[in-house]
Amino acid sequence: MTDHPILLRQMFDAAIAAAQPASCLPPHLPPPPRGRTIVIGAGKASAAMARALEDHWPGPLEGLVITRYGHEVPCSRLEIVQAAHPVPDAAGARAAERMQALVSGLTADDLVIALISGGGSSLLVAPGPGLTLADKQAVNTALLGSGATISEMNCVRRHLSALKGGRLAAACHPARLVTLLISDVPGDAPQDIASGPTVADPSTCADALAILERHHIRVPEAVRALLESGRGETVKPGDPRLSGSRTRMITTPQIALEAAAHVARAAGVTPHILGDSLEGEARDVGQVLAGITRQVVLRGQPFVPPCVLLSGGETTVTVRGQGRGGRNVECLLSLALGLDGLPRVHALAGDTDGVDGVEEIAGALIGPDTLARAWRLGLHPRRHLDDNDGHGFFQALGDSVVTGPTLTNVNDFRAILIEAATPPAT
Known part of the structure; x- marks a missing residue:
């Protein structure tokens, strides 16, 4: 032996080689649209995914992806922004705000390609109504040391975000949206990968509150108020804004x-x-x-x-x-x-x-x-x-x-x- x-x-x-975007992403690319092609993304693999897309895309491209510090890959047409993981920082918050603006005002002739991988939960940070970046940092830190599962942590994160839990997909409407996913979660549930910014979420604010109680996690008062009011509710299955959205899992554990x-x-x-x-x-x-x-x-x-x-x-x-x-x-x-x-x-x-x-x-x-x-x-x-x-x-x-x-x-x-x-x- x-x-x-x-x-x-x-x-x-x-195992690592089998999950490299350069080999597993190109077969899943959609056909070019009549209008613009916008690329967005977040995660530890998002920069490598962006490079693989650039290398195989036949037409014009524009867009922005956010990756972890040190995980940048040079791209010529797409902008790569680096931010903090596992606790979010201001760089991630600024980039997320720019990303939201990038997908606003699109038409049905446009195509958005979302490159999503693990780590996106902290990299794509956009505090929900009434929350601050400090609130999100406090919750992330508490979750990471609580013993909560990744599914539980991401349920909480989805309900405290302005972009996760399908909200980024809703912002892309009426453009066609194709999400390419690299799974880093048990069971490969799309809503748990980077807390599901481009997919519908069946969980509720009540579910998020129950997780905080179960693990005795103390959170800022503004966080509890958002969840108790229901203002942190996510985009649910069947929402018409997601009718033009398709999801493709390109590699898995x-x-x-x-x-x-x-x-x-x-x-x-x-x-x-x-x-x-x-x-x-x-x-x-x-x-x-x-x-x-x-x-x-x-x-x-x-x-x-x-x-x-x-x-x-x-x-x-x-x-x-x-x-x-x-x-x-x-x-x-x-x-x-x-x-x-x-x-x-x-x-x-x-x-x-x-x-x-x-x-x-x-x-x-x-x-x-x-x-x-x-x-x-x-x-x-x-x-x-x-x-x-x-x-x-x-x-x-x-x-x-x-x-x-x-x-x-x-x-x-x-x-x-x-x-x-x-x-x-x-």
């Missing part, structure tokens, strides 16, 4: 996992995709994966080694410590603790956008010797987990995975590689 860290990294790289599975097969390792939408507390998911892995190693059930267990989705972290962490390294450290040095097991967990949490680190690797090496260095794995300090732990071991900005985003990637048992000596 190929060197374990190398094979794990090859699978991770293949499942496609990325299948690309990784192909690499494993080529290396003589049987892949098993456990799911593309695993959710829950990152440390809990790590413990569950450890239990499944133990059964494979010790019992040959439900899979026989050599094999690799692949999974995606988006876990959550309830922040209680002061460390430097992200959901992937939190899950991986929990997995390492659950395995407790179990032989023949190596694993990688990383975010396909190259950023786990707020660190410019995609994730990390573990092997059977991870805990032993940590103890020799004077590290205490359990203390690091309790302090939400996965990055601090893996950096000290030299086991971080750094990719730089990948210019795409199909969320979490996990691969647990299990070697075959060594035959007994004769």
